[in-house]
Amino acid sequence: MGRAPCCDKANVKKGPWSPEEDSKLKSYIEQHGTGGNWIALPQKIGLKRCGKSCRLRWLNYLRPNLKHGGFSEEEDNIICSLYISIGSRWSIIAAQLPGRTDNDIKNYWNTRLKKKLLGKHRKDQQQQARNRGNNGAIVKQESNNNRVMSSNEFSLSNLVQEQPYLPHVMQPLLSTPQPPPPSMLSYTNQQGFNDQDSIRKLLMKLGGRFSGDYHPNTTFDALNLQFSNATSSTHEQVYDQEHHVGSSTCVNSSNDNNHNQVQFAINGQYFDSVQEEQGKFIPEIDHMVSTNYPPRFDGLEFFYGEEDLNIDHNKIQGSSTNWSEATTSTYHHPLDSKYQG
């Protein structure tokens, strides 16, 4: 048996809310609250709206203390950090950003942040093309913000050498991993973040394209990347197979069963969820990591090895960005201080 509809679809209004509807809904909720029943609420107010629609309108637009637009760089970094850690759990990410809604963050990520990750790179690529004298290595079709790259254009080495276009939190992906604390295993096996294939997939997912002569076993010495074969012991491999949580930014003590100690390694900084952040550091995320919660990634499935990358390169779009011009000074992750608690 199918589910009963939440409302009489024939008698509900759809589409944009009028100021009158807004004011009705807002004043009612401010006076009476939601009454714990969104479905019944529109009838009480006399709105021809679905209860779900009312809820959405309230949460995303009418609720007090909401911020719209104008995401700061700090917020960008938080979003990226959390996206890396937990994937597209927009409601959880929104919970860490006061005044932001999950819908806002989702829209922002889908329409801007992803492009920010690529914009600087594309600009640099164009400059390199000019410097090389347009020798045919790059086929550039540029219309508005659409750019179609040839297969040779998007070389990983160039990308990594120009990593400043990445937001701070992404930079560790493409830089020399910092040694983890002695008690920690480095998350650097083939499932991990410092995985050339994963990085390639990340960039492809984000709209880049790699040369056709890419070989998964190529050692990217020039990239200053250190990959797993140099660091993974048998023990670590077993450990990672068993404890892989999909987040390359999570490392875990292999021999501390008593405390199930979980550390985040974000931007080269380690966050100890047990000793340093207990009760303060995003408990939901803590929980997800400690329970191997499978993250969901929108476009970043590379974290756990999605193979099927269907990329429509004709749709690759890059808008210019100045994210890259952001400071390259030491970055302190917001969650480390200001956003605790």
Place this chain on the structure above:
DNA sequence: AAGAACTTCAACCGCAGGATT
């Protein structure tokens, strides 16, 4: 100036899961 192309974001949809009957 006009139309095409592109971007943004509010709102919708369907699903999952917990609560209730």
Place this chain on the structure above:
DNA sequence: AAATCCTGCGGTTGAAGTTCT
């Protein structure tokens, strides 16, 4: 235990606005 209700979530859509040619 099963059916139903309700909420919350994430993915997607499409209208409106903006930029480009």
